[in-house]
Amino acid sequence: MTVHSRRDFLKVGGLALVGLGFVPGRRWPAAAVEIVEMRSDAAGSRVWFDPIGLRVEPGTIVRWVVRENVHTTTAYHPRNDHHPLRIPERAVPWDSGYLVNPGDHFQVTLTVPGVYDYYCMPHEGFGMVGRIIVGKPLGPGAQAFDYWTGRAGTEGWHHVPEAARKAFPSIARILSEGRVHVANPAR
Numbered sequence: 261m262t263v264h265s266r267r268d269f270l271k272v273g274g275l276a277l278v279g280l281g282f283v284p285g286r287r288w289p290a291a292a293v294e295i296v297e298m299r300s301d302a303a304g305s306r307v308w309f310d311p312i313g314l315r316v317e318p319g320t321i322v323r324w325v326v327r328e329n330v331h332t333t334t335a336y337h338p339r340n341d342h343h344p345l346r347i348p349e350r351a352v353p354w355d356s357g358y359l360v361n362p363g364d365h366f367q368v369t370l371t372v373p374g375v376y377d378y379y380c381m382p383h384e385g386f387g388m389v390g391r392i393i394v395g396k397p398l399g400p401g402a403q404a405f406d407y408w409t410g411r412a413g414t415e416g417w418h419h420v421p422e423a424a425r426k427a428f429p430s431i432a433r434i435l436s437e438g439r440v441h442v443a444n445p446a447r
Contacts, residue, residue, distance in 0.1 A: 292317065292321065293320070294320055294321070296311060296322060297310045298325065299329075311442075313428075313434040313437070314439055314440070319369065320369070321368070322369075325364070326364045326365065328362065332357060332380050335355070342418050347377065348372040348376070351371075351399075358381075358382075374397070374402070375398065375400075376394060377390070377401045378392075384421060385423060385424070386423055389427050391428050
């Protein structure tokens with residue numbers, strides 16, 4: 261009969277943790293967190309995401325924070341009110357619901373490479389949209405806005421409003437600058 265001491269159990273448990281990648285005292289790099297502010301002028305007549313364009317690596321956490329007004333962050337996806345698919349096909353769509361108070365926030369971790377287009381539900385028609393490139397510019401968000409027209413299964417999808425189309429920063433600009441801000445947001 262073998263008798264194991266408490267020390268034996270701790271050794272085995274410690275070795276198991278090391279095997280799983282845990283080393284006491286070692287700090288693992290935390291996932292990068294990028295902040296996107298949800299903004300508005302004082303009258304509420306001008307609304308925008310800041311930055312409107314962003315390039316990140318897979319695994320980055322994107323946190324949207326309300327600064328003024330009431331907003332949502334909602335992925336372009338058929339599950340979100342029949343909007344067209346403009347995020348990678350394997351990505352999980354999101355919808356924050358209404359964020360009402362300054363400081364309210366919502367976040368997602370983006371792991372699938374590609375272009376992610378998103379909008380603010382009450383302000384999409386005013387051009388409150390954003391674009392994130394995760395890794396490489398792949399997927400439906402990298403295609404023309406109406407790429408899906410006439411394809412089976414897309415009946416009932418809404419077209420992206422003209423003001424929103426005009427507001428999106430180009431993929432080339434996001435790749436070049438990494439972070440694109442709205443020009444003259446107070447006007």
